Amino acid sequence: MKDGVKFLEEGALEGLLRRLSERARVWVPVEATPGVVLWRPWREGEKVRLDRQGTEPPKHVLFPRSETLLRIYEKEELKIEEVMPQGPSVIFGARPCDVRGFEVFDQVFGEEDPYYSVRRRETTILTVLCTEPERTCFCTTVGGGPLEEKGSDVTLLWIEGGWLAQAVTERGEEVLRDEAFVEASREQIEKGEQRKEAVKLDPVVDLSGIPEKFLESFTSDFWRRVTAKCISCGACTFLCPTCYCFNITDERTPEGAERLRSWDACMFYHYTLEASGHNPRPTKAERYRNRIGHKFSYHPSNYGTYGCTGCGRCIKYCPVGMDVREILRELKEYAEG
């Protein structure tokens, strides 16, 4: 099992990224402004931040914030052109929770969405395993783990001076053939094992029965109470590695029009507003209930896994301090009581 463990020295990282960039668009986490780590295409001299969870997940690499689906030409004969994604990508430095987000996308979009599936097939993912989970992390609560390798092509584990690298897929093995990866020594491998053993992240709430309890709470005032401070800003959805809701709109162009797909959010009033004026989710209580229901009841019953990866960004970055862990705990107590 320990065969094939490689070592990537910190100083060899830049050369590796340079070589990868010759063949693909390489997305790396960089400190865009102090304290804010965002994903950017790698450029010479870019300082890559692999030592902490990104402020945003790399979701937009496979599911852009806005993309052109169709180009419509109306000048002469009406013509519609499909605008399919082009070229391979590398996501360098994802976290296991980010990668699990793509698993949810695979379940929902799968092969049915040609734009997503083209990108998915052409994307290589190198994941930094988490040795120091943050206080907002709760991946083990929802079936993941800080050392989870599933879904990645290569895992990277920080030890002194660099990372232990291990291929998970054939595509990953190919990446490890780069000269930057050298055989890891027995001491390095042992150090890696020790680091892994030291990682501790206990589940914060027992979710058994939550999907059913959610449905029991559906019409109660529970949701009005727990969402009193929510401001429906949607930050939780945009930073969520599994939120995939989108809108489709047309924009005029000189040649005719473009049909765009853009991120949308179930936290917004207009998301479900019908032209007649009717809105099935008119207040934030119904909207937040839908978000929790989707991730912890509907998605599990449709696909067998939670629609949440426990990355904790919705807790860390909520401007009014909503905490999904607390709400799940309260929901459990409420339904039990």
Next chain:
Amino acid sequence: MSRNPFLPYIATVKEVIEETPNIKTLRVVIDDPSEREAFRFEPGQVAQLSVFGVGEATFVINSPPTRTEYLQFSVMKVGEVTTKIHELRPGDKVGVRGPLGNWFPYEGMKGKDILFIGGGIGMAPLRTLLLFMLDNRSDYGHITLLYGARSPRDLCYKEELKEWEGREDIELVLTVDREFPGWEGRVGLVPNVLKELAPSPEGKVAITCGPPIMIRFTLQALAELGFADDQIVTTLERRMKCGIGLCGRCNIGGRYVCKDGPVFTLAQLKELPPEL
């Protein structure tokens, strides 16, 4: 490779019919003959109709699959896209994306008496199934249509209503909300007229579509008359975008109206969280 589900067929508007002051019916034909031939649908399925540069909106295909010379959509002018659709003229190009969703369970209705209960624009999906049943008349028992609108001029498909009135094999009951000069049909809200008619639930299926408030009271009235939940079929509307269960917005619990619906029995709806 299968067809991109976001790619519409290009179609041409052949005819525009003014149904009511705010409802128009469009008859469209898909331009490409092989695409037109491949476009197969079932009664009750919907499609996304697009005006390029403005956007898409979802409508039931209200011509039945037994009549293939055009696809018919009836559109109430309420929003941005529907306003543009109302400006379309014969010869204009539109996009048609579909067919989407499920359909009326007409196989299970064979041999039964059929009670259609429609209100306003809600007559559109009922029209599809009614015409389909008329084209397969011997498969079904007695057919009753109770159709209401605010006023006589708000009734859709007036020519067809006239024709159906003359037919022996349909019982037609029309109603409007209040008295109007020259109106010879019933006066009263659809659920109230339904109670007056008091149809027996035996051997019947009730299929209803209309504004949410009408549906609510119609379901109550049907329950009072003794209809079981699996004898009642309705077709729902929700704001939709993708039409294939991906974009998220039309869910009721874990089901998507665009993909798992729009047709549900009341028994199926009662298994879902109450979020209509």
